[in-house]
Amino acid sequence: MVRPNEEVEALLQEYADLVLITGGDAFKARAYEKAARAVGGYHADVSRLDAKGLQEIPNVGRSIAEKVTEYLRTGRMPAVEDVRSKIPPGVRELMGIPTLGPKKAMLLYQDLHISSVPQLLDAIHQERLRDLKGFGPKTEENILHGIALMQAAGDRVPLNVAMEVAEDIVAELSAITGCERCTYAGSLRRMRETIGDVDILVAARGSGPFMAAFTRLPGTAEVIARGEKKTSIRTAKGLQVDLRVVPPDSWGAGLQYFTGSRPHNIRTREMAVHHKLKLSEYGLFHAKSGRKVVSRTEEEVYARLGLPWIPPTLREDRGEVAAGLRGELPELIQEADIRGDLHTHTDLTDGLAPLEEMVEAAARRGLRYYAITDHAPNLSMQRMTDEKVLAQRERVRELDGKHRKMRLLHGTELNIDADGSVDWPPEFLAGFDLCVASVHSHFNQGRDALTRRLVTACEHPEVNIIGHPTTRIIGKRPALDMDLDAVFAACARTGTALEINSHPDRLDLCDDHILRAKRYGVKFAVNTDAHAPLHLANLRYGVGTAQRGWLTAEDVINTWPLDRLRRFLRKDALARA
Known part of the structure; x- marks a missing residue:
């Protein structure tokens, strides 16, 4: 049920990590990491490709293709198994702790003979880690947080x-x-x-x-x-x-019962009791006679309780029942409302497909506008230059309007540096149609410094969207520790949108933060951050997260017509009013 591409991606990524842990060639590890991402994002099923077909995938050379072919044929990749055998199982368990990292996991094993999470917790409580180079109270705090994240994820x-x-x-x-x-x-x-x-x-x-x-x-x-x-x-x-x-005539009641969260279902069952009814997965019944009242559709069940139909994404007992009773449920944003994607990448930086393929894929999805936002030069490993991005702009202008009336925007994803500054000077940034700005480094700054950093980026006249605002990776990297209310207020004041990143590993902002930010009058952008054509389909997860945050189409700038969006991107106060 899991795509073979994802199985191979996980195996190649594991190999890259293991090569680094064992002191192998960093360039080799990087090559396997790139190949892993390329396979995971490839549109075709790799199990149907031979070695030659695999080599057509970006960053997959002959040696990697041969290993993948062997795995798909035998279910084994000896190169990975060989490196695994050199690393104690306990170290691999420690590697799974977010915030720890493979090198520190190996150091803990070699110097303190720690090979399990319980042993690591004991060592932290005994303050034994503080004698190791690179460890200290802050590191201990981060590791404890990482263990909590891992345990919270459990089998999810x-x-x-x-x-x-x-x-x-x-x-x-x-x-x-x-x-x-x-x-x-x-x-x-x-x-x-x-x-x-x-x-x-x-x-x-x-x-x-x-x-x-x-x-x-x-x-x-x-x-x-x-x-x-x-x-x-x-x-x-x-x-x-x-x-x-x-039974077919119990469909609506069953769907309502098995969809809602436990608190939401308790709330609706309490309402049923108030109406002298009993609600179960088989229907809504008279409490005394046991006669079935309604059951065939969810709408009928909710209506008999005095409620409008409540969208599934709201059924968390966060005020949706009270809002329904007042007639104040929002008309939630739908995927069909999204007119464009404002954060995507090509192989000019860390994307997996050329500009033309990404544009064609966006056109096939029926988008009305589409932004290319490759990384800026301060993320040095992407090797962006002024000349490269200007040449890309020319090509974007050539392609604009040639794909089913879809308009193209040329943007960039800037790096929010430790002091809040971004890559290029304002006069150079003015040439872009839009600028997304994101944190990609210095995650461990103090709370006040991180807050100032994000607020400073919001105040930049050319920054339009804060990308994946908290930088979290679900189950692997915690959200930045900052004063989110100060950031939300700055976004509302400056006309800077907050991204809802649709990648399933991010979904950043999360629903709780969206609810808070909306109270400040912040606008949002639901983007895919696509690095391959396949990733454009992740939009559904960002829209689902936006719905959980009670957003309407009006709250999301990439549902707007292009003319209105352009006014917002100029940070025009009248456009935000």
Whole structure:
């Protein structure tokens, strides 16, 4: 159920990490890292490619292609297994701790013989790490935070991983004779950023064929439980999937019951009791007589409780019921509302595809405008120069208007340096259509310094959007420790939008921060940060996160017509009014 591309990507990335840990060639490690990203973002299924076809993927040379071919044929990559054997299993466990890093994990093993998380926690509490070079109280604090992140993630998987599994299963079960309705529910339908298990709901008059087919699905590693109404499996990647079959006339009640968070469902059941009713997955019933009132659609269930239909992404008991009773539920942004993408990359810097391919892919998605925002020169490993970016601008202008009336914007992703400054001087930046500014380094600055850094970037006259504002990577890197309210206020004051980065590993800003920022009157941009054509499809996850933050299309600048967007990008006070 997981794309072979992702399996190969993970293996090549692991090899790159292991090469660095064992003191191998840094350039070799970098080559495998680039190849990993290229394979993960490639549009075609790598399992269908031979060695020659693999070499057509950017950054995949003959040696890497041969290793991938062997893995796809045998399920083994000896080069990776060989390097794994040189590293104690405990060190690999420590490597999984966000904020620690592979080199420090190896140092802990070599100098203190630490090979497990419990041993590391004991050493921190005994202050034994402070004698090691590069370790101190701040490092200990960061490691403890990283362990907390890892433990909080537990067996949860990223939203996109769960979505791919769920959509494959829904497609399989929907094709079975007798299936009247089939969809996913639970936290996945609510678009939570990580998913503990996947809930699948089927409406049918008999459950037998569905339960049997479910247990035989490709990728099933274990049947946890099998019954007439519910069956649970575990996939080969460890994700639990639960299937429930309800009668067709109970579809709406079942979908409502199995979608809402526990607090939301408690709230709706309390409302049912107030109306002398009882709510379950089979319907809304009279409490005394037991007679069914409604059950066929979610809309009917909510209406009988005195509520409008509540979008799944709002069902977290964060005020949605009260807003529904007042008639104040927002008309949430939809993916179809997005007119353009304002943060994307090409192979001029760290993207995986040339400009022309990215533009063509954007046109196929029906976008009305599309921005190319490759990295600026202060991110030195990307080797950007004035000459390169100006040559790209000329090519963008040549392509503008040639793809189904989609307009092209030439921008850049600037680096917010430690003092809040950005790469190019204002007079050079004035030549871009828009500037995204992001933090890519110095993550461990103090709270006050980080706050000043972001506020200074917002105040720059040419900075339009703050990219992935907290820099978090879900389960791997914590959000920056800064005064977010001060940053939100600065964005509202200066007319600087905050990005909702749609990459499933980021989803940054998160829903809680979006809710807070909206109160200041901040505007947002839902962008993909795409580094390959395939990544443009991640927009759905950013829109889902925006919905969880109660945003409407009006709140998001890339739903606006291009003329209005251009006025906003000039930081025109009237355009923001």
